[in-house]
Amino acid sequence: QKEVEQNSGPLSVPEGAIASLNCTYSDRGSQSFFWYRQYSGKSPELIMFIYSNGDKEDGRFTAQLNKASQYVSLLIRDSQPSDSATYLCAVFTGTASKLTFGTGTRLQVTL
Amino acid sequence: DAMVIQNPRYQVTQFGKPVTLSCSQTLNHNVMYWYQQKSSQAPKLLFHYYDKDFNNEADTPDNFQSRRPNTSFCFLDIRSPGLGDAAMYLCATSRASRATEAFFGQGTRLTVV
Numbered sequence: 001q002k003e004v005e006q007n008s009g010p011l012s013v014p015e016g017a018i019a020s021l022n023c024t025y026s027d028r029g030s031q032s033f034f035w036y037r038q039y040s041g042k043s044p045e046l047i048m049f050i051y052s053n054g055d056k057e058d059g060r061f062t063a064q065l066n067k068a069s070q071y072v073s074l075l076i077r078d079s080q081p082s083d084s085a086t087y088l089c090a091v092f093t094g095t096a097s098k099l100t101f102g103t104g105t106r107l108q109v110t111l
Numbered sequence: 112d113a114m115v116i117q118n119p120r121y122q123v124t125q126f127g128k129p130v131t132l133s134c135s136q137t138l139n140h141n142v143m144y145w146y147q148q149k150s151s152q153a154p155k156l157l158f159h160y161y162d163k164d165f166n167n168e169a170d171t172p173d174n175f176q177s178r179r180p181n182t183s184f185c186f187l188d189i190r191s192p193g194l195g196d197a198a199m200y201l202c203a204t205s206r207a208s209r210a211t212e213a214f215f216g217q218g219t220r221l222t223v224v
Contacts, residue, residue: 032211034212034213042218043201043215043216043217043218044154044201044215045215046212046213049211049212088153088154090213092205092211097142097159097161097166097207098144098156098159098166099144099156099159099203099205099213100156101146101153101154101155101156102153103152103153104152104153
């Protein structure tokens, strides 16, 4: 079982719609969860992080965490063509002090 | 101001010729990571340092080594690069606490010829 799993996509949504990206993780000791966006040929850039169960909102982005289900998600409201990128879920495990990435989901926002 | 700097941005090396990639940080973070990212794949953790403690991933080939002479610098050494080692190499840093993001450098694109 992979440590962090995501659907590779592509996930295609029309402009203005809500994009929903999902991630599961295997280590129950994981403490922090991050969503990064990566454009082709560029480094990952942080969108949000969350470490408490529930929802966390920042502008058009909402991160959701359910530790019992070992599940974290990212919602993007009012999707824009500029949101088209690969979204990487990353999990920080404090005991090992390491940050592990999922396989990434490619999002395409269509006009 | 750049906080995590990787040099060079692009590196071309010959098959089997040792190569070193460098990373420096101005954040005074105690954790530094090296990731390998191939086209259309997620970053794969090679190893990381927690202060001076070196942590190697189980599936990182022996061909890859790392050095961290001080808090600010970390090096990735590829002893005998093969064609399969062509990739983007990403350095990242973070504080060792739960709610902290990892800051990435711009990456080094390695080509093996």
